[in-house]
Amino acid sequence: MDSFEDAFKALIGNEGGYCFNPADPGGETMLGVTARVARNAGYTGAMKDLPLDTARQIAKQKHWDPLHLDELDPRVAFQILDANYNGGLVALWIQKASGAKKDGKFGSDTLDAVKSADPMKFVTRFAAYRLRYLRNLHTWPNFSRGWTARMADNLLLGAA
Template sequence: MDNFEDAFRALIGNEGGYCFNPADPGGETMWGVTARVARSQGYTGAMKDLPLETAKEIAKQKYWDPLHLDELEPRVAFQIFDANYNGGLVVLWMQKASGAKEDGKFGPDTLNAVKSTDAMKFVMRFAAYRLRYLRNLHTWPHFSRGWTERMAENLLLGAA
């Protein structure tokens, strides 16, 4: 995995296509993009018809670029990207996994701390914080199997 294109392909392997699960607080999604996010980005069509290319543009603008993931080691960038796309306390997990000041605010100090942390150690720590978060969500009973599989797949990618 070398760049956004590779990361997006792997991400879509986790996300799949259209879903409208009543247990999901995100509501209706296509390619993992919620209707709320799609609308906020200007998409007006039916969610079932959201083009993959539109999801890709949203992913780059909203979940990749703001965290400067092009500047990070690709395995690290993917873990952060997948978590940011899926939801959670991503900046805080970045800070905890890298030893940066834990304030939940992304900036140059956080970015530099992540850059200076051994990639494998970062991936393992980040995954641990993410799993703990997921396990404590009230929706865990509904989505635990899928989230566990997603995390296992991500760890395999991180070890490649």
């Protein structure tokens, strides 16, 4: 995995297609993009028709570029992209995994800490914090199998 495009392909492999599960607080989604996010990005069509290019644009502009993921080890960048796209306390997990000051705000000090962290240690720690978060969500019973499979796949990618 060497670029945003590689990371995006792996991300979409985690997401799948159209879903409107009443147990999912995110509501209607396509390719992991919620209707709210799609509308905020200017998409006005039916969610089941959301183009892959729109999902790619959202991933790049909203979840990749703001965290300067092009500057990081690709294994680390993918883990962060996947979590940021999927939701959670990403800045805090980044800080905990890298040893940066834990304030939940992503800035230059956090970016520097990630850059200097051992990539494999970072990936392992980041995944652990993310999994703990997922396990504590009230929706865990409904989605645990999928989230566990996603995290296992991500760890395998991180170890490649």
